[in-house]
Amino acid sequence: xxxxxxxxxxxxxxxxxxxxxxxxxxxxxxxxxxxxxxxxxxxxxxxxxxxxxxxxxxxxxxxxxxxxxxxxxxxxxxxxxxxxxxxxxxxxxxxxxxxxxxxxxxxxxxxxxxxxxxxxxxxxxxxxxxxxxxxxxxxxxxxxxxxxxxxxxxxxxxxxxxxxxxxxxxxxxxxxxxxxxxxxxxxxxxxxxxxxxxxxxxxxxxxxxxxxxxxxxxxxxxxxxxxxxxxxxxxxxxxxxxxxxxxxxxxxxxxxxxxxxxxxxxxxxxxxxxx
Amino acid sequence: xxxxxxxxxxxxxxxxxxxxxxxxxxxxxxxxxxxxxxxxxxxxxxxxxxxxxxxxxxxxxxxxxxxxxxxxxxxxxxxxxxxxxxxxxxxxxxxxxxxxxxxxxxxxxxxxxxxxxxxxxxxxxxxxxxxxxxxxxxxxxxxxxxxxxxxxxxxxxxxxxxxxxxxxxxxxxxxxxxxxxxxxxxxxxxxxxxxxxxxxxxxxxxxxxxxxxxxxxxxxxxxxxxxxxxxxxxxxxxxxxxxxxxxxxxxxxxxxxxxxxxxxxxxxxxxxxxx
Numbered sequence: 001x002x003x004x005x006x007x008x009x010x011x012x013x014x015x016x017x018x019x020x021x022x023x024x025x026x027x028x029x030x031x032x033x034x035x036x037x038x039x040x041x042x043x044x045x046x047x048x049x050x051x052x053x054x055x056x057x058x059x060x061x062x063x064x065x066x067x068x069x070x071x072x073x074x075x076x077x078x079x080x081x082x083x084x085x086x087x088x089x090x091x092x093x094x095x096x097x098x099x100x101x102x103x104x105x106x107x108x109x110x111x112x113x114x115x116x117x118x119x120x121x122x123x124x125x126x127x128x129x130x131x132x133x134x135x136x137x138x139x140x141x142x143x144x145x146x147x148x149x150x151x152x153x154x155x156x157x158x159x160x161x162x163x164x165x166x167x168x169x170x171x172x173x174x175x176x177x178x179x180x181x182x183x184x185x186x187x188x189x190x191x192x193x194x195x196x197x198x199x200x201x202x203x204x205x206x207x208x209x210x211x212x213x214x215x216x217x218x219x220x221x222x223x224x225x226x227x228x229x230x231x232x233x234x235x236x237x238x239x240x241x242x243x244x245x246x247x248x249x250x251x252x253x254x255x256x257x258x259x260x261x262x263x264x265x266x267x268x269x270x271x272x273x274x275x
Numbered sequence: 276x277x278x279x280x281x282x283x284x285x286x287x288x289x290x291x292x293x294x295x296x297x298x299x300x301x302x303x304x305x306x307x308x309x310x311x312x313x314x315x316x317x318x319x320x321x322x323x324x325x326x327x328x329x330x331x332x333x334x335x336x337x338x339x340x341x342x343x344x345x346x347x348x349x350x351x352x353x354x355x356x357x358x359x360x361x362x363x364x365x366x367x368x369x370x371x372x373x374x375x376x377x378x379x380x381x382x383x384x385x386x387x388x389x390x391x392x393x394x395x396x397x398x399x400x401x402x403x404x405x406x407x408x409x410x411x412x413x414x415x416x417x418x419x420x421x422x423x424x425x426x427x428x429x430x431x432x433x434x435x436x437x438x439x440x441x442x443x444x445x446x447x448x449x450x451x452x453x454x455x456x457x458x459x460x461x462x463x464x465x466x467x468x469x470x471x472x473x474x475x476x477x478x479x480x481x482x483x484x485x486x487x488x489x490x491x492x493x494x495x496x497x498x499x500x501x502x503x504x505x506x507x508x509x510x511x512x513x514x515x516x517x518x519x520x521x522x523x524x525x526x527x528x529x530x531x532x533x534x535x536x537x538x539x540x541x542x543x544x545x546x547x548x549x550x
Contacts (some may be wrong), residue, residue, distance in 0.1 A: 015288035017381050023302030024422035095429035106292050134409035146421035147299035154370035
């Protein structure tokens with residue numbers, strides 16, 4: 001039995017085949033970075049999960065109970081990435097959700113697998129994905145279990161030197177990476193694509209926007225992104241990682257991005273930059 | 276142990292928590308109508324499932340082996356609806372699919388639960404859904420496991436007198452019901468919305484289009500649908516069912532739709548019309 005995998009508060013490795021998370025992707029997830037028993041973005045993860053439950057009309061978890069479960073799953077791991085999956089639980093056939101759902105809670109911890117330190121210094125190469133994100137305001141921002149678009153996009157490259165893929169929506173707007181948000185600097189102005197039509201409202205993105213209230217949420221074409229002075233991605237697990245190359249455009253290391261990374265790590269948030 | 280539930284060819288009720296069908300909705304399903312050990316639309320189900328595997332880049336099932344599994348799951352049921360779920364199987368974390376996936380196959384049979392006979396005669400009341408379908412050509416037509424749009428749409432009503440909900444896409448085109456396709460008659464012309472931008476290419480829809488090569492695939496507004504002489508829904512499980520009321524418009528029983536129902540049942544396909 002994997003002691004880092006818990007279902008509904010107990011060590012367990014399987015779920016019922018009629019779980020609506022499996023039959024319809026009817027649920028949500030969070031990927032939490034843990035170090036020394038702390039998760040610096042925990043309140044943001046719980047806020048997004050609660051908002052997702054509200055919008056999908058399902059019961060929300062009790063954050064204190066969930067936190068105890070996360071700690072139990074991390075037992076013995078100094079630093080971990082924890083996936084919390086919260087589904088509407090088992091249900092009868094058909095799309096209609098049961099009137100009183102009993103959600104399934106899966107908590108799975110694994111040792112953190114850091115990106116190469118060089119990527120934090122010099123940036124990642126980014127693939128430009130052909131797969132587009134559909135515009136769906138009803139689901140935009142949520143980290144739900146309907147992730148085929150990301151799976152198709154991630155299938156587009158297997159070069160281990162490529163760190164991420166950039167995704168546009170079906171209306172040619174830049175939205176995000178496959179598993180991270182995107183930011184850009186235009187002069188001193190910090191910009192990130194709006195995620196109210198598609199994309200995920202990342203917790204690292206929310207943290208950075210809270211730290212930089214002057215930042216702008218934009219609807220950019222690819223050309224607008226390529227014209228930026230610096231580009232970087234953010235994720236709860238990876239932290240702040242510059243982009244070195246995208247679609248033939250290259251960016252040198254940016255002192256401004258480096259300062260953002262330094263502030264991020266000073267706040268106890270993840271990153272691979274050794275000063 | 277539920278003998279009507281089989282996983283990977285054996286009686287089983289649970290799947291691994293790291294199954295990509297659960298973690299990302301990375302898989303497909305089929306809902307098959309079985310009667311007396313026969314599934315009249317089986318080749319169409321297998322064609323769609325195979326096409327889905329090709330487009331998602333995952334191994335396809337062996338239809339003969341799957342058929343034996345379906346028969347085993349139906350054992351003792353005179354008439355059944357069978358759900359086949361085919362996922363990319365367990366995988367490591369992250370959206371990148373494993374290079375050699377070992378799919379999970381879930382086959383679940385349940386006694387058919389017919390709709391009221393009156394609905395086949397006089398038609399269903401149909402709810403006009405506020406939830407829209409996103410335009411996503413990369414996934415259009417497939418019966419994949421990313422079904423949150425249908426779940427949200429189906430949550431919009433709980434009146435048991437309402438048989439289905441009509442869904443438009445985000446560009447105001449009529450696409451389908453939540454769990455059925457939509458057809459309309461305009462004079463003698465049979466029309467059905469195209470499903471190349473969103474929606475599911477139903478097996479009953481494909482069967483009817485094959486029987487009526489004069490039918491047209493259309494991109495209709497709601498007004499165009501409401502102006503039709505008759506409207507009906509099709510599904511592999513329900514067959515052909517007229518629509519009586521939608522958005523304030525009512526349709527009387529149509530002799531043309533009744534003839535389509537009669538031909539459908541004469542061919543051994545499902546339906547609730549007692550002649």
